[in-house]
Amino acid sequence: MDRIYSYGRSFFKTIKEGNELNWVIGNGIGGFSNSTITGGSSVLHHGYLVAALNPPVNRYLILTRTQEEIEISNRKYDLTSQSYINKSKNGHEYLERFTFDCIPEYRYRVEDVYIKKTISMDYGYNTVAICYEIENGIEESNFKITPVFNYRLAGEAIEKSKLKFNQEIKDNMLTLIPNENKNIKITLKTSEGDFYDRKLIPTNLATPNYLYEDNNYYQIENRTGFLGLDNHYTPYDINIKIKANENKRIYLICTIEDEISKTGFQIEEEYKKRTNDLVLRAGYNDNFANNLVKAADHFIVKRNSTGLKTILAGYPWFTDWGRDTMIAFEGLVLCTKRFDDAREILESFSRYVKGGLIPNLFPDTNTDPLYNTVDASLWYFQAVYKYLKYTEREEDYKFIENKIYDKLVEIFKAYSTRTEFSIGMDTDGLIFAGSGLDQVTWMDVRVGEIVVTPRHGKPVEINALWYNALCIMEELRIKLNKEDLKYRELSEKVKKAFNKKFWNNEKQCLYDVIDKKDDSIRPNQIWAVSLPFSILPKEKEKLVVSTVHKHLYSTYGLRSLSFMDENYKGKYIGELINRDLAYHMGTTWSFLIGPFITAYIKVNDFSETSIIRAKGMLSVFEDHLKDGCINGIAEIFDGDFSSTSRGCYTQAWGVAEVLRVFKEIYRK
Known part of the structure; x- marks a missing residue:
């Protein structure tokens, strides 16, 4: 029961x-x-x-x-x-x-x-x-x-x-x-x-x-x-x-x-009955996981414009965002064995690829989608890769070949040259993005003419995702017997440049953005460790995780900026302008617990001690499910004393990432 x-x-x-x-x-x-x-x-x-x-x-x-x-x-x-x-x-x-x-x-x-x-x-x-x-x-x-x-x-x-x-x-x-x-x-x-x-x-x-x-x-x-x-x-x-x-x-x-x-x-x-059938299909036989399966269901919805499923980023106000959809994809539809929905979501977004970009968001009106994002398209590669790893059926490879593969090639070609929002590849193989007032990473707040977190240049997580996309394309083109566009050679070039340019020896972690060398300690570097294809050597991965743990871990997720930084804001409260100025400047984000736990157990070789610690980090979310929005996971919390739900009161990628790492550490 x-x-x-x-x-x-x-x-x-x-x-x-x-x-x-x-x-x-x-x-x-x-x-x-x-x-x-x-x-x-x-x-x-x-x-x-x-x-x-x-x-x-x-x-x-x-x-x-x-x-x-x-x-x-x-x-x-x-x-x-x-x-x-x-x-x-x-x-x-x-x-x-x-x-x-x-x-x-x-x-x-x-x-x-x-x-x-x-x-x-x-x-x-x-x-x-x-x-x-x-x-x-x-x-x-x-x-x-x-x-x-x-x-x-x-x-x-x-x-x-x-x-x-x-x-x-x-x-x-x-x-x-x-x-x-x-x-x-x-x-x-x-x-x-x-x-x-x-x-x-x-x-x-x-x-x-x-x-x-x-x-x-x-x-x-x-x-x-x-x-x-x-x-x-x-x-x-x-x-x-x-x-x-x-x-x-x-x-x-x-x-x-x-x-x-x-x-x-x-x-x-x-x-x-429908809800309980979803729980039976997922097959966890665990109260915590079963409740997350129920919570996941509310985000998976049908889109009229495609007749296919999509993912709402959060309740009560978010619509379907490309970035959020792809990050939440594994937890919401793969960990719950909703593979038909997974196919529909991949196909739904494939229909909107434009200039190599996946939509950032679909407005809550009848207007066209917005494309101001550099990472949604790169997360799309991850969603495709994880879908095939979960299903491993020939019919699914055929689906990807017939419906999706050409879109992946289109994204690759756009990013390896140049597309909108100053997104493109430099001579070192790394991806640059953003200029002026554009905010194209997930840290995207702009207040009038104030760009709160200007990450123009080469952001760390974008290049970790780029490296992983190249590795995924190499695997796919071999499996599907497609044209070799030199993915392997480029991935090796990217890996070499990444290690040379992103490592901050003074702080023993990664720069958040280069070429301006923003040395703010932010959570974006954790994806360089948690993503499937490792871009860093093992010893540097351990140092990244240790630094993130010390500076950013905050019970219900990771802070968006180190509490030791002079620009850190520990409270997310008050009028909109005050909240916007704190949104990515110290506020704790629940979904970041996912990549952190994955990275933590990875660098500790899945040891018994690390698994016990990871289970403890995860178990606190059982308490949170009783609070705020019941059986939901809030978008954000204060950086100081993370306790009260802030922002969107239940968020797709928060629920998804907690369920994903539950499956990962319990090997369900």
């Missing part, structure tokens, strides 16, 4: 404490559902239905949440738990336990009435189901559900004046068409109950305000400099009479699809 995440009242003594813990589930097309463990919103992206209008992008908040109230005789109990300006609704006081196992489950008790509430998504559709199981007490009661609607971009607040809808009720269905987009039809179906128009609620106020859930306050957003308010639309209540000692099963379904063909409980059971 997998470990279920369970949270009793000690985790939400106050609404503020409850707002620190949240959950997310995906629908396989870029849409998702997420909220806090107390059921309210603490960030702008929270909502029970965030729909992808053009999968996996154009994500809009449709159903913010449902709010419940139970009336027993004349005693009313509001189960809503939400912060507002200068006040809060404290429905968490009736919440006895929150659990998460595939889906979120809330268990409330009011007097002698027990209420279970779950939220599930219909996989492959922009549809959410909210299910209730109620055990009534010895008195009759009235159960009221208030659906809270919206129509706005996920992550952007909205004014009440823009929340206008045409609406209609027919039988047990409410239909809303937002004035902002007449092509969208929001449908809410209830299994039973009567709709009550909230405009009819008696009031002494001159301007009734019952149509809006206004002045929502988002605790986490406020911590990061957001000062605005948010509003939602509540046109109707649903009233359900429950007899004494009666047991009720009720569901609501909200969708923007054309029809509703399932019950809410069918959607719930299908979602659970």
Whole structure:
């Protein structure tokens, strides 16, 4: 039995404490559902239905949440738990336990009435189901559900004046068409109950305000400099009479699809079964790994433009990024034995190769992808190589030969000459990249005219990846009997130049960038050790790992800059500009634990002592899976005392790299 995440009242003594813990589930097309463990919103992206209008992008908040109230005789109990300006609704006081196992489950008790509430998504559709199981007490009661609607971009607040809808009720269905987009039809179906128009609620106020859930306050957003308010639309209540000692099963379904063909409980059971089938396929038989397999699933989604799978970089705001996809590829789809998805992802990105470049990102709109990255294309070689190592089937080599190989040759030719963003090969065989305001490595923040981490020149990880790409192409061209483009000769030249120019004898590690010889101690050098084809001699690999361990290791990953550096920033908090200036200047990145553990056990020859240490480094992530975004791994943490989730609250390459090294050290 997998470990279920369970949270009793000690985790939400106050609404503020409850707002620190949240959950997310995906629908396989870029849409998702997420909220806090107390059921309210603490960030702008929270909502029970965030729909992808053009999968996996154009994500809009449709159903913010449902709010419940139970009336027993004349005693009313509001189960809503939400912060507002200068006040809060404290429905968490009736919440006895929150659990998460595939889906979120809330268990409330009011007097002698027990209420279970779950939220599930219909996989492959922009549809959410909210299910209730109620055990009534010895008195009759009235159960009221208030659906809270919206129509706005996920992550952007909205004014009440823009929340206008045409609406209609027919039988047990409410239909809303937002004035902002007449092509969208929001449908809410209830299994039973009567709709009550909230405009009819008696009031002494001159301007009734019952149509809006206004002045929502988002605790986490406020911590990061957001000062605005948010509003939602509540046109109707649903009233359900429950007899004494009666047991009720009720569901609501909200969708923007054309029809509703399932019950809410069918959607719930299908979602659970599909998730558990993925765990069985992966075959780990380990609680920690099984939960990572579940976490991995939410990032693997379908892209409309190709009809193929892609990988979302993270929730709640990232789309599919080329670099993130290729780094996360092994952990998400190979370690989980989702080989059909792996093929689709490789083919999907192959269709977008342009001038030898893999897209950096697909914007969250209908615009063309951006190509401002030097490393995504080089990580693509790694993804292809690892795919073949995991499958080792002739049919997979045929797939690579027919669909992918020519794209790899195109990338090689572009990089060995010159392509966009000042990317090209120097006479020493090393790759240079970037100029002006371009930020083309993963350390890519720019604030206006300020390039925070200017890595123009020859970055260390880019050239380690380049060497590995050449070695991979040599293996592939022999296996597939392709033209010899002198990959071996060039790889030897690159290796010689790399060792001569990147070694920093004073600090006993690698320069971060040459030719300007940036001697900042950064984590990028770890890939020179962790990648499959070794570019350094063994003794220098050990020194690199030792230096990185001392200066950068920080429990949940590696710092982006040594804590001893005068430019080091140990906190990632506050307004956007302050966070941007710290993003790659000391902030801890979770995904870097993967290459570090791989390098650590490699230089120690997989000794028993090194494996025990590596298992300890990995085991702390079991604690983190219970925190922040439940069963997710945060993008980043502070450099000082890495503890609180920062940035994107669950990140594809963080989950992927932890699962990958789990498989590596446990030899699963």
